[in-house]
Amino acid sequence: xxxxxxDETFFAGYSGMVRSKEGLAGAAExxxxxxxxxxxxxLRVLDLGCGFGWFARWAAGEGAASVIGVxxxxxxxxxARTMTDDASIRYLRADLEAFEPAPHSVDLVHSSLAxxxxxxxxxxxxxxxxxxxxxxxxxxxxxxxIFTAPSAPGWTVDGAGRKVWPVDGYQIEGPRTxxxxxxxxxxxxxxxxxYVTLLLRxxxxxxxxxxxxxxxxxxxxxxxxxxxxQRPTFMLMAAQI
Amino acid sequence: xxxxxxDETFFAGYSGMVRSKEGLAGAAExxxxxxxxxxxxxLRVLDLGCGFGWFARWAAGEGAASVIGVxxxxxxxxxARTMTDDASIRYLRADLEAFEPAPHSVDLVHSSLAxxxxxxxxxxxxxxxxxxxxxxxxxxxxxxxIFTAPSAPGWTVDGAGRKVWPVDGYQIEGPRTxxxxxxxxxxxxxxxxxYVTLLLRxxxxxxxxxxxxxxxxxxxxxxxxxxxxQRPTFMLMAAQI
Numbered sequence: 001x002x003x004x005x006x007d008e009t010f011f012a013g014y015s016g017m018v019r020s021k022e023g024l025a026g027a028a029e030x031x032x033x034x035x036x037x038x039x040x041x042x043l044r045v046l047d048l049g050c051g052f053g054w055f056a057r058w059a060a061g062e063g064a065a066s067v068i069g070v071x072x073x074x075x076x077x078x079x080a081r082t083m084t085d086d087a088s089i090r091y092l093r094a095d096l097e098a099f100e101p102a103p104h105s106v107d108l109v110h111s112s113l114a115x116x117x118x119x120x121x122x123x124x125x126x127x128x129x130x131x132x133x134x135x136x137x138x139x140x141x142x143x144x145x146i147f148t149a150p151s152a153p154g155w156t157v158d159g160a161g162r163k164v165w166p167v168d169g170y171q172i173e174g175p176r177t178x179x180x181x182x183x184x185x186x187x188x189x190x191x192x193x194x195y196v197t198l199l200l201r202x203x204x205x206x207x208x209x210x211x212x213x214x215x216x217x218x219x220x221x222x223x224x225x226x227x228x229x230q231r232p233t234f235m236l237m238a239a240q241i
Numbered sequence: 242x243x244x245x246x247x248d249e250t251f252f253a254g255y256s257g258m259v260r261s262k263e264g265l266a267g268a269a270e271x272x273x274x275x276x277x278x279x280x281x282x283x284l285r286v287l288d289l290g291c292g293f294g295w296f297a298r299w300a301a302g303e304g305a306a307s308v309i310g311v312x313x314x315x316x317x318x319x320x321a322r323t324m325t326d327d328a329s330i331r332y333l334r335a336d337l338e339a340f341e342p343a344p345h346s347v348d349l350v351h352s353s354l355a356x357x358x359x360x361x362x363x364x365x366x367x368x369x370x371x372x373x374x375x376x377x378x379x380x381x382x383x384x385x386x387i388f389t390a391p392s393a394p395g396w397t398v399d400g401a402g403r404k405v406w407p408v409d410g411y412q413i414e415g416p417r418t419x420x421x422x423x424x425x426x427x428x429x430x431x432x433x434x435x436y437v438t439l440l441l442r443x444x445x446x447x448x449x450x451x452x453x454x455x456x457x458x459x460x461x462x463x464x465x466x467x468x469x470x471q472r473p474t475f476m477l478m479a480a481q482i
Binding site for chain 2: 150151152156157159162165166167168169170171172191193197205207211213229230231
């Protein structure tokens with residue numbers, strides 16, 4: 001992951017994406033994620049895979065006592081630091097495959113579209129559970145298993161001319177290599193059941209599971225979102241200890 | 242549902258299925274379901290959509306204090322009664338859309354492949370929650386949302402010759418009419434997220450969510466199960482109050 005986001009061409013492509021330029025407002029699923037978050041006033045917040053720090057800055061603005069943004073890409077953290085002058089935010093370079101936050105050091109862990117890159121998610125969920133204070137929450141999004149499963153992820157047309165999403169290999173978990181922004185990107189495909197099971201095994205209680213879809217009103221405003229009603233791209237989950 | 246299973250041709254076809262003739266042993270997902278059940282000794286058990294009573298008889302054999310099998314089809318219940326002479330089992334004809342078991346009257350509710358026929362599943366989950374005694378469990382299977390979603394459910398071949406499951410309409414919940422055993426059958430498609438949300442809203446804690454797949458060893462013994470690894474047919478869930 002570090003090498004990927006630190007690659008110049010990939011980084012330029014990533015920086016040009018709507019959600020990179022506009023931040024949370026450019027992320028279709030953000031209102032749904034926000035609805036899962038508790039009031040942030042006074043909370044110690046940890047953001048895993050913080051990227052350019054959009055969430056960290058929002059959390060600080062909402063009154064979080066402290067925000068630690070963690071990312072593996074030094075290049076992304078540099079950009080995040082140049083956009084921040086809030087003393088309550090700290091950026092930290094770490095590989096989430098090995099990151100060990102201090103026990104009972106945070107009240108809320110947030111992560112947006114990062115966990116599907118993690119191989120040892122059981123280890124990370126265990127580390128997050130330990131890091132949370134009593135009553136603490138984990139709120140995260142990942143690419144949906146229906147989205148990550150296919151050997152050839154992309155819309156196809158069936159014999160009757162219907163546009164369909166071609167699911168295969170759903171139960172065969174493990175790496176999927178796809179082309180994104182001109183680079184080979186490796187994601188870890190897991191079933192919905194495995195996400196739930198890993199959370200329960202780590203000791204979490206499941207609070208929420210949502211497969212994000214735009215409303216009909218949203219599709220009217222953004223016709224390019226219509227296909228999200230045909231198959232989900234994002235899965236949002238919330239859990240507490 | 243009543244009219245469907247009471248239709249002579251459909252009933253004959255259903256009666257001829259492996260899982261109808263061999264019972265639990267003929268259901269591929271049964272070992273996984275069984276693993277979710279507590280020891281049954283002394284428990285009051287309710288089986289929703291009991292069909293020919295295979296589960297009810299098994300539960301009685303495991304030492305359940307009482308077993309009530311509920312089904313909407315009188316024809317199925319007649320057959321169930323002729324196969325039973327266990328005083329701890331009682332069969333009851335009721336429509337699950339309106340069934341109201343007595344509060345705190347059971348310790349375990351089981352249901353196999355019935356809930357995807359139910360329109361008012363929020364009502365039924367509420368009734369089940371009320372019926373369970375403290376510490377009680379609900380264990381059920383449904384057809385998986387990936388299986389029920391498509392407008393044309395059936396394997397198709399993509400442009401590159403890959404056999405794929407054609408997902409569309411995943412986020413569009415509601416009735417799906419499919420042909421089965423020579424009859425139009427109406428199932429209710431719901432997302433995974435909705436099953437989870439309805440359970441949480443009814444007051445349940447989620448204990449387990451599993452998308453059943455055969456192991457490689459099972460596929461070696463039953464090569465016709467191989468496609469179950471490409472997309473799930475069954476979703477198994479366990480919850481407690």
